[in-house]
Amino acid sequence: MIDHDATDELLAGYVLGSLSGEDAVEVDRLLAEHVPDCDRCRATLDAFQGLTGEIGLSASPAPPPETLLPRLQRSLDARRRRGLPAWSPTRLVAAAAAAVVVVGVAGLVVTQAGGGAQEQLMSQADLAQVKLLKDDPQTTHKRIGETQELIPPGVEELYIWGENVSQPPAGFTYRVWTVGADGETWVGDFIPDNGVVALHIAVDPASVNDLLVTVEPIASEPSQPGEPAWKAA
Amino acid sequence: MQDLADDLELHRRLLAGDRAAFDEIYRRYAAQAYGLAYRVTGQQVLAQDVVHDAFLALWRAPEAFDERRGSFRTFFLSMVHHRGVDLVRREQRLRNRTEKAANLEPLADEDPADAVAEAGYLGVRRKEVREALTELPAAQRQVLEMAYFDGKTQVQIAEELHIPLGTVKTRTLAAMRKLRVALEEAP
Numbered sequence: 001m002i003d004h005d006a007t008d009e010l011l012a013g014y015v016l017g018s019l020s021g022e023d024a025v026e027v028d029r030l031l032a033e034h035v036p037d038c039d040r041c042r043a044t045l046d047a048f049q050g051l052t053g054e055i056g057l058s059a060s061p062a063p064p065p066e067t068l069l070p071r072l073q074r075s076l077d078a079r080r081r082r083g084l085p086a087w088s089p090t091r092l093v094a095a096a097a098a099a100v101v102v103v104g105v106a107g108l109v110v111t112q113a114g115g116g117a118q119e120q121l122m123s124q125a126d127l128a129q130v131k132l133l134k135d136d137p138q139t140t141h142k143r144i145g146e147t148q149e150l151i152p153p154g155v156e157e158l159y160i161w162g163e164n165v166s167q168p169p170a171g172f173t174y175r176v177w178t179v180g181a182d183g184e185t186w187v188g189d190f191i192p193d194n195g196v197v198a199l200h201i202a203v204d205p206a207s208v209n210d211l212l213v214t215v216e217p218i219a220s221e222p223s224q225p226g227e228p229a230w231k232a233a
Numbered sequence: 234m235q236d237l238a239d240d241l242e243l244h245r246r247l248l249a250g251d252r253a254a255f256d257e258i259y260r261r262y263a264a265q266a267y268g269l270a271y272r273v274t275g276q277q278v279l280a281q282d283v284v285h286d287a288f289l290a291l292w293r294a295p296e297a298f299d300e301r302r303g304s305f306r307t308f309f310l311s312m313v314h315h316r317g318v319d320l321v322r323r324e325q326r327l328r329n330r331t332e333k334a335a336n337l338e339p340l341a342d343e344d345p346a347d348a349v350a351e352a353g354y355l356g357v358r359r360k361e362v363r364e365a366l367t368e369l370p371a372a373q374r375q376v377l378e379m380a381y382f383d384g385k386t387q388v389q390i391a392e393e394l395h396i397p398l399g400t401v402k403t404r405t406l407a408a409m410r411k412l413r414v415a416l417e418e419a420p
Contacts, residue, residue, distance in 0.1 A: 009402045012409040017318045018380040018387045046302045047413050053307030054416050055381055056314050057359045058366055059272040061264035068267075068281055069259060075289055076252070171290060171312030172319075173297070191297055217316055218290035218297060 002034060008044055011035075015048040017169070031166035032146045036195050049170060121202050122176060122188030130161050130198045144211055147197050151205045158205055162197040173218045177225050178203055179210035186222035240305040247295040255292055262306075263288075265355060266313045272382055273317030283320055287313045306355075318384040365415035373408035376401050 010027045013019040019027055035041040133139050133150050142149040147162030160176070168174055168191065176187040176199070187201055201211075214225045240261075246254035263284065270283035290297075291309065298308045366374060379385045379393070387405065391398040 005406075008410075009406045012406045013380075013387055013402065016377075016380040016405070017315060018385065018390070018405070020386040020388050023387070048409055049311060050303040050307040051409060051412050051416065052314050052381070053303070053309065053311035054358075054362050055366070055377075055412070056269040056310035057265065057355065057362045059265075059269040059382075061355075062268040062271055064263050064267035064284060065277070065281060068263070068285060071281075072259070072285055072288055075285070076255075076292055169315050170297075170308060171287065171315040173294070191294070217286060217319055218312075219286060219293045 002038075004040060007034070007041055011041065011045050011048055015045070015052050015169075032164075035166065036164035052170070122190075123200050123202075124198065130159055133159055134161055142211075145213055147213075149211055158201040158203060158211070160197060160199040160201065160211075162192065162195075164195045165192040165197050166195070167192065168215050171218055172215050175214045175216045175222060175225070176201070177212040177214065178208040179212050180208045184212060184225050189216070189218070189222075241300060244295060244298060244300075244305050247291070255288075258291070258309075259288060261355075262309055265310065269310060269313050270317045273314065273384060274321055279320055280317075283313060283316045287316050290316075306358075314381070321384040362416065365412050368415070369408050369411055373404045373411070376404045377408040380405065 007030055010019065010023060010030060013023060014027045014031075030041075035045060130150070133152050134141075134148070136152065138152070140151040142151070144160065146165045147160050150159040150161055152159070173189040173191050175189045177184040178187055178201075179185075187203070188199075190197065190199060212225060216222070216226050240258075243254045243258050243261075247258065266284045266287060267280055270280035270287075271277065274280050274283060287309070290312065298305055302308075366377075369377070376387075376390055376394070379390045380387065385393070387398060387401045391401045394401075
């Protein structure tokens with residue numbers, strides 16, 4: 001029988017970003033194994049999450065510098081002109097073969113697809129296809145956090161699949177990296193919708209040692225991995 | 234409330250890539266976001282980065298907001314807060330307490346930034362939030378604000394206040410539960 005006072009304590013600390021050590025590990029476990037199926041905890045989490053926005057209202061508003069909006073508009077225009085962030089040529093070659101990570105299903109939101117100017121490495125996968133793959137005895141399964149990495153036989157691509165995957169904190173996204181001989185390569189970002197993840201990653205599984213999923217601020221530059229969230233076993 | 238409905242409409246336009254909707258959301262929330270980011274980071278340069286990145290993230294991934302899970306206002310300010318705390322943690326060495334914003338205290342009735350342009354309902358809600366905070370027992374409010382505005386972990390708070398970690402957890406939860414009741418919005 002779960003102690004909801006104890007889980008509430010952890011959820012309160014979690015939304016405030018103030019957990020560390022064993023508590024941080026424990027809340028990750030709760031978010032993966034209990035919260036998705038517990039109406040009470042989901043309601044508590046949403047309510048507490050909302051409070052972190054409300055408490056912010058107590059700070060006195062202050063006019064931002066007049067330069068901020070023009071800076072922001074330049075950033076928006078630059079994104080529009082440039083399209084997706086460029087990859088370094090060496091990393092593109094390393095990851096070029098084609099791998100796909102599928103995480104989440106119905107409402108997976110790929111917030112920032114990876115890939116270079118010429119190809120996109122991560123995209124939302126066809127749900128029916130992923131389900132077939134998942135049940136295919138020929139498919140290799142690897143656990144990666146709350147999801148599974150699916151490697152179909154004979155093709156140079158990967159999938160990521162998951163159900164009941166917990167949401168990253170507000171303003172944050174999951175970020176997928178391949179880990180190869182030359183270090184980590186950013187593949188793309190995603191946010192599960194209703195816990196479902198289904199991603200296709202156009203990368204040859206043979207060209208990478210591992211997949212890594214981190215939690216990063218949305219729209220931050222994917223220069224190097226931050227806090228590791230999940231890693232393929 | 235009409236303003237909340239307006240937020241949802243603006244968000245829907247944002248999903249369609251409407252820059253005018255983005256500009257309107259900026260007009261509504263930039264001052265509150267900047268004030269919050271300044272209070273968390275304590276430095277104008279860092280606060281600008283937080284607000285810039287939060288709005289950029291909103292533009293790039295408006296789908297991250299789910300109206301079934303709360304209001305747009307709380308979603309966006311929560312995002313600003315998370316980013317502020319994250320930046321403070323990453324840039325701990327840059328944190329200069331002497332540059333902390335002058336608006337740290339008190340949670341006063343009169344707002345020094347009355348002149349700031351913002352939607353009127355934000356001011357009404359701010360008053361409610363401040364009242365709810367001031368009604369918390371001082372010990373509960375203290376741990377909540379150390380976590381929220383100073384970005385401290387519960388372990389750090391326990392060490393600083395010379396109290397058991399369990400007490401920090403208990404006080405934090407008690408504060409959050411009281412705020413939840415006090416600030417529950419009418420459907």
